[in-house]
Amino acid sequence: MIFKVAETLILLALCVTQALAIDFTNSKWIWTSEGGTDLQKQPGSRAFRRDYYPPLGKSALSADILIVGDDGYTLYLNGKQIGVGQSWSVAQAYCVRLAPSCNVFAVNVTNGSNVPNPAGLLAAIQIKYTDGFVETVVTDSSWHVNTNVPAGFQEVGFDDSTWPAATVEANYGASPWGLISTPPSAASPRLSLTDANWIWTNEVSGGNAPIGNRAFRKTITLPAGQRATSATITLTADNWYTLYVQGKVVGTGFDFRAAQKYVVDILPYSEEVTIAVWALNGNGPTSPAGLIAEVDLTMEDCECGSVLSLVTDGSWKYNLGTPVGFEQVGYDDSAWPAAVVEGKYGMQPWGNVVVPTAVSPPSGPAPGAPSAMPASVAM
Incomplete structure (x- = not known):
C-alpha cells in the first residue's frame, strides 16, 4: 500500500509540472463594433460566446485555456463559472474537462474607468481529443458578441444567433497592449x-x-x-x-x-x-x-x-x-x-x-x- 501511495504522489508531481503548451501568437484582441476602429471604448460589460463542435468522429476531452481581458473578465464553460481575471497585463491559465460534443465558451468582459479607454478580450484555447488529436481555437471574428450581458448568456441553450460577429481590434502584441505576461502552467479548478x-x-x-x-x-x-x-x-x-x-x-x-x-x-x-x-x-x-x-x-x-x-x-x-x-x-x-x-x-x-x-x-x-x-x- 505504501508503494502504491508513493506511485500516486509521483504521478501527481509529474502532471503538475507540465508546461502550458499554448500561447497568444495567433490570437486577436476582439470587442464590439462600437466606435469603429477607434480603440477608445465606452465603459461597461460586454458578453462574448464561442460554440465549439468537434470534427466528425472525434470526442473532445479537455481544454487548456489562456485568457486575459481589458480590464477584467469572468469565464464560463457550458454555463459553469471557471475563473476570473482583474488585470489586462497578466493572463490566467485554466485546464477544464470538456463535454464530448458541443461546448460553449462564454466570457463577460468589463471595460472599467469612467471615460472611454482601450477594451478587449484575448484568448487561446487548445482542445484535446480522446484519440490524441489537438486543435486550437483563438479569439477572432468567429466569436459572437453583445453590447450588454443578458441573463443566462453563458448557458449552452442560450440563443445568440442574432448576435453580431466580434470585431478584431488588433493582433497579439500590438499597441496599446503589447506582450502579455503568461503563467507557466494551467491548473484544474479545485473544489473544497x-x-x-x-x-x-x-x-x-x-x-x-x-x-x-x-x-x-x-x-x-x-x-x-x-x-x-x-x-x-x-x-x-x-x-x-x-x-x-x-x-x-x-x-x-x-x-x-x-x-x-x-x-x-x-x-x-x-x-x-x-x-x-x-x-x-x-x-x-x-x-x-x-x-x-x-x-x-x-x-x-x-x-x-x-x-x-x-x-x-x-x-x-x-x-x-x-x-x-x-x-x-x-x-x-x-x-x-x-x-x-x-x-x-x-x-x-x-x-x-x-x-x-x-x-x-x-x-x-x-x-x-x-x-x-x-x-x-x-x-
Missing part, C-alpha cells in the same frame, strides 16, 4: 468542502427528518479512455456515516462537527467510480439530518492537472433504506430518486464544520452498516 451542499432524502420537514439508516450513491463516469487512480474524499454526516469506494469500506465518522479526509487507491484503475455512503440519523424521533462531501478524483493521465472535483448536490441518489449490496459497483440505482439539497456548507444548524488538513486513518463500518473488504487507504 466549503463548496459542497448538505443533502438528505425527501423526508426533511422543518429542518428535521425521521431517525433511521439511509443509503446514498454517486457514480462518476469518466470520459472515454480516462481512468481514475485514486480518490480524495472529505465528508461528514449528521449523525453517523460509513463511506465505501468501489464497494470497499473506507472509514466511519460519528461527529458531524468535524469532517474526515480519506485518500483511497482505486484498484484496478477505472473509468467508473462508485461512491456509496451508509448514513444514520440517530436522534429521535426526528432531528436534523444531512450528508456533505467533496471528492477529488486523480487520473492516470496528465490532463487538467489530473484531478476532477465534485461535491454533494442533486446529482447524488438516495434510498429510504439500505438495500443489500447498495454499496457495490454495478448495483442498479436507476430507480433511486435524486438527493434533496438542504443548503450550502455553513448553513444552520451545522454551521462551519471543521475541515481537516491531514488525512484520516481507515476504519471499519459503523454498527449496522454493511460489511465489506477494506479499501486501500493512505495513512
Whole structure:
C-alpha cells in the first residue's frame, strides 16, 4: 500500500509540472463594433460566446485555456463559472474537462474607468481529443458578441444567433497592449468542502427528518479512455456515516462537527467510480439530518492537472433504506430518486464544520452498516 501511495504522489508531481503548451501568437484582441476602429471604448460589460463542435468522429476531452481581458473578465464553460481575471497585463491559465460534443465558451468582459479607454478580450484555447488529436481555437471574428450581458448568456441553450460577429481590434502584441505576461502552467479548478451542499432524502420537514439508516450513491463516469487512480474524499454526516469506494469500506465518522479526509487507491484503475455512503440519523424521533462531501478524483493521465472535483448536490441518489449490496459497483440505482439539497456548507444548524488538513486513518463500518473488504487507504 505504501508503494502504491508513493506511485500516486509521483504521478501527481509529474502532471503538475507540465508546461502550458499554448500561447497568444495567433490570437486577436476582439470587442464590439462600437466606435469603429477607434480603440477608445465606452465603459461597461460586454458578453462574448464561442460554440465549439468537434470534427466528425472525434470526442473532445479537455481544454487548456489562456485568457486575459481589458480590464477584467469572468469565464464560463457550458454555463459553469471557471475563473476570473482583474488585470489586462497578466493572463490566467485554466485546464477544464470538456463535454464530448458541443461546448460553449462564454466570457463577460468589463471595460472599467469612467471615460472611454482601450477594451478587449484575448484568448487561446487548445482542445484535446480522446484519440490524441489537438486543435486550437483563438479569439477572432468567429466569436459572437453583445453590447450588454443578458441573463443566462453563458448557458449552452442560450440563443445568440442574432448576435453580431466580434470585431478584431488588433493582433497579439500590438499597441496599446503589447506582450502579455503568461503563467507557466494551467491548473484544474479545485473544489473544497466549503463548496459542497448538505443533502438528505425527501423526508426533511422543518429542518428535521425521521431517525433511521439511509443509503446514498454517486457514480462518476469518466470520459472515454480516462481512468481514475485514486480518490480524495472529505465528508461528514449528521449523525453517523460509513463511506465505501468501489464497494470497499473506507472509514466511519460519528461527529458531524468535524469532517474526515480519506485518500483511497482505486484498484484496478477505472473509468467508473462508485461512491456509496451508509448514513444514520440517530436522534429521535426526528432531528436534523444531512450528508456533505467533496471528492477529488486523480487520473492516470496528465490532463487538467489530473484531478476532477465534485461535491454533494442533486446529482447524488438516495434510498429510504439500505438495500443489500447498495454499496457495490454495478448495483442498479436507476430507480433511486435524486438527493434533496438542504443548503450550502455553513448553513444552520451545522454551521462551519471543521475541515481537516491531514488525512484520516481507515476504519471499519459503523454498527449496522454493511460489511465489506477494506479499501486501500493512505495513512
